[in-house]
Amino acid sequence: MGWVPPQQFVPVAEETGLISALGDHVLSEACEVAREWPHLTIAINLSPVQFCDEDFAERACRLVREAGIDPSQIEFEVTEGVVLDQNELVRGALRRFRKAGFRIALDDFGTGYSSLSCLRNFDVDRIKIDKSFTQGLGQSLESSAIITAVITLGHAMGLQVTAEGVETSGQHEYLRSAGCNMLQGYLFSKAVPASELRQSIERYKQGRAA
16 A cells, blocks of 8 residues: 555554554664664654553653653654543643653644643653644745744743644745744655665755755
8 A cells, every 4th residue: 555644543553452563663763763873863653542552651661761861852742632631641641641651742732722821730851833823824824923923931830842844945034033942844854764764864954055
């Protein structure tokens, strides 16, 4: 079938109970990359279903410990729904990750109705502006206003802010001038295997220098 995108295979993995094994594999692979690139943070999306596994947090901590890397190199991206979940199993896992030194990012920020309460009630390191707002830049005044407000709010709370879905130089310029800390999207690179990461970074540096 060739490359199968996450929006297709992740729901299948969740439904069939394979998401825990898949998540462990992804974390192990990320640890290999983190060991090769000790100055980089590796972000990993977590499925809400993974939190239903009572051994999830301890297993993740053990994988990172056995890999011999600093937990702060791993940034777990979680949805607002996970952060707002009142289930003690979920909250216990998040506290365990925090205690171990992992970084936590709130993904798709701005799309939920309780995002501000998330920031007030749970300690995160980063908020990620949803790509729907990024792609609305230049087309909707509302998107520009929301992005500016999110960046201002994030910085006021001492958080890093990342914008997803950056695909044009115009979006890049606006987000940088607005003070966004990090940009992510096809303008820089498509997803590549770790083996191609070094070449990808070098190509980007050369392009920016030119």
